[in-house]
Amino acid sequence: MFKGILIEKDEAGYRAAVKDIDDSQLPEGDVTVRVDYSSLNYKDGLAITGKGPVVRKFPMVPGIDIAGTVEASDNPAYKAGDRVLLNGWGVGETHWGGLARKARLKGDWLVPLPSAFTARQAVAIGTAGYTAMLCVLALERQGVKPGDGEIVVTGAAGGVGSVAIAVLKRLGYTVVAVSGRPAEADYLKQLGAAEVIDRSIFSAPGKPLGKERWAGAVDVVGSHTLANICATTQYRGVVTACGLAGGMDFPSSVAPFILRGVTLVGIDSVMCPRAERLVAWERLGRDLDVDKLAMITHEVSLAEAIPMAAQLIEGKVRGRVVVDVNR
Ligand code: NDP
Numbered sequence: 001m002f003k004g005i006l007i008e009k010d011e012a013g014y015r016a017a018v019k020d021i022d023d024s025q026l027p028e029g030d031v032t033v034r035v036d037y038s039s040l041n042y043k044d045g046l047a048i049t050g051k052g053p054v055v056r057k058f059p060m061v062p063g064i065d066i067a068g069t070v071e072a073s074d075n076p077a078y079k080a081g082d083r084v085l086l087n088g089w090g091v092g093e094t095h096w097g098g099l100a101r102k103a104r105l106k107g108d109w110l111v112p113l114p115s116a117f118t119a120r121q122a123v124a125i126g127t128a129g130y131t132a133m134l135c136v137l138a139l140e141r142q143g144v145k146p147g148d149g150e151i152v153v154t155g156a157a158g159g160v161g162s163v164a165i166a167v168l169k170r171l172g173y174t175v176v177a178v179s180g181r182p183a184e185a186d187y188l189k190q191l192g193a194a195e196v197i198d199r200s201i202f203s204a205p206g207k208p209l210g211k212e213r214w215a216g217a218v219d220v221v222g223s224h225t226l227a228n229i230c231a232t233t234q235y236r237g238v239v240t241a242c243g244l245a246g247g248m249d250f251p252s253s254v255a256p257f258i259l260r261g262v263t264l265v266g267i268d269s270v271m272c273p274r275a276e277r278l279v280a281w282e283r284l285g286r287d288l289d290v291d292k293l294a295m296i297t298h299e300v301s302l303a304e305a306i307p308m309a310a311q312l313i314e315g316k317v318r319g320r321v322v323v324d325v326n327r
Helices: 042-049 119-141 159-170 182-191 223-231 255-259 274-287 290-296 302-313
Strands: 002-010 013-021 031-040 065-073 083-087 102-105 150-153 174-179 193-198 214-219 233-241 263-266 297-301 320-324
Touching: 002 042, 002 302, 013 042, 013 302, 031 042, 031 083, 031 119, 031 302, 042 302, 065 102, 065 119, 083 119, 119 159, 119 214, 119 233, 119 274, 119 290, 119 320, 150 159, 159 174, 159 182, 159 214, 159 274, 159 290, 159 320, 174 182, 182 193, 182 290, 214 223, 223 233, 223 255, 290 297, 297 302, 302 320
Parallel strands: 150 174, 150 214, 174 193, 214 233, 233 263, 297 320
Antiparallel strands: 002 013, 031 065, 031 102, 031 320, 065 083
């Protein structure tokens, strides 16, 4: 038996609770992992609260991030004792995830724990931080350089936003943070934001084009915020879109794209090919200051993760939440 959060949905309703789970209930997979840490991402918040249709099979163990140690493996790439990391691949949605003391997984989904980080640091970065790095890599690939102008980061006090600010600042970019929490302005400036703007400026419907400002953007909000950012991006600037914290719609026009040559890059971390993941993790090892990571992170137990998930969806959680599944 092992402890884990189990999400159930039946006549009694949708609910999540810490349960004792029998090993025989573990799903199919060629690698069994003793989980050291998992984390709470926006998607885990939706899964645990049932506020979004993230979980596709019931019962489900949530947790899209896993750092742990291989207990048993039928996969030639892994042996007992190997330290491994997993982000995404539908884990915590269609396959049991990391918010439990044990997981059975496909070896193809795992990467070795990056040598720059402890297991706890790797999940502190987690899917949110690795997605922030995918956005930074996309900005670089499209040719955005630190001298080109300001980079705007939305949902700044959340997980993706916090890591994006720390990494962009370290790379020499001038970062403007957009946040709905004025109380977090000092935190955002300590992470590296040159300026903090209230998110209400971006969340109302805007014009197809506005004054050109951003050389690049990392947007986790979507909806009018993404549309307004595209409308105020410089000629040939680049906007990376990875989130929907403000809505799934995109009420924009083609004006920024056909009149200013703005590039909109979609970012997906879940099915991102392994080679690109390895690059992102290698770059995080170089470009994320671990002291800043410590500032971003706080830790909860498995049981505490359940109420924390609701707070995360309400936008009340700052930075990243590590879950120590063994306490
Ligand atoms: P967090 O909850 O940690 O951060 C989201 C932040 O967005 C909040 O902290 C808040 O920041 C802001 N926000 C929340 N609600 C609203 C709203 N209604 N309008 C405007 N801003 C809002 O989540 P994550 O950082 O983990 O994820 C952020 C988004 O990115 C999510 O939509 C998630 O699904 C997506 N994501 C996508 C991935 C991909 O592969 N494409 C991978 C990882 C995440 P503040 O208080 O500073 O305004």
